[in-house]
Amino acid sequence: MRIVIINYGAGNIQSIKFAIQRLGFEAVLSDNEAEIRNADKVIFPGVGEASSAMEKLRATGLDKVIPTLTQPVLGICLGMQLMCNHCEEGNTQGLNIFDVDVVKFDGSEKVPQIGWNQIESLKSDLFKGISESEYMYLVHSFYVPLTNEAIATTNYGIKYASALQEKNFYGVQFHPEKSSKAGAQILQNFLEL
Template identity: 90%
Template sequence: MEEIKFNKSKEVSPLGGLKGGVVIINYGAGNIQSIKFAIQRLGFEAVLSHDEEEIRNADKVIFPGVGEASSAMEMLKSTGLDKVIPTLKQPVLGICLGMQLMCKYCEEGDTKGLNIFDVDVVKFDDREKVPQIGWNQIENLKSDLFKGINEKEYMYLVHSFYVPINEEAIATTTYGIKYASALQEKNFYGVQFHPEKSSKAGAQILKNFLEL
């Protein structure tokens, strides 16, 4: 299992003049450095943290995730943040596995999720090549998260499990079947794709989230 390297610093740089700044949750299962660098390229700063107080005081929270669902959830539980994340009141963005862990249940590893999004995560049909790796289109965009993003814009994805179409979907993608590639429930947002790896359009989505 990957060694968790926590940043205990309490200093959070201002995010567009906002008091609390942005925190990327560091629980040992995230592509945290690439997200931090993407935010820096936008002219903002962020800290990596697993500290509950620091996360609660942030203006924006990013919940990343890379790897296998059950192992990632165990690492999240080891920090106690599985109880904290669903209670957050500020905008929260789950990315890739982070979004999947925010769902009710994931077939991968028979994993109970955080139940923020009332939907299960299931595996692609055997007829499709898995994982889906590479660029694919997003469409049916319904949120300010996609301000300035064109329908059928391309995003970068790497995943073997997906979220079926549901009432919380704010974007869809087709890979054999049409599925939900972004979700929103109140202040919680989730994207299946990697905005930090999706060129200018992905950077715009991150910027939109940071300016919500």
């Protein structure tokens, strides 16, 4: 299986690569369009700031490539947020894969949300073998409001969409690569889609 992690300078690339290796697979880091298009599975990671991350995608033309991919694609954290229409962080236009905008926590919650929180209302093969109310590791100041594309929710003062799916595109706000056995199971499930 050819697994490509999109390499555009995002912060959590190596930890995702090691998590894939622990599952017995090799992943390639690449920003090459042909290599990405020929992959069986694509992981779109992200740790950082939305507008500068989007600038890097535009500079390499990946902003045009990612929305046209037909194989399973998994956006993680900022990767998922950039797949939405718009992000309040840096007033950033997204990739318009998920029809929802990313907004900032309103301040009644401690920002950023850092640490373990539960995922609920699980609705996808991505969560096969994952129990309702499983804990995942999150680090974020912006969130996706509840939407029809939500396949998991999390409560942090408000209930928000912590995972999304639209056709072959999946997104998770949490970090499966840092979420112990359950996170590894989600990565395994993605590779089996």
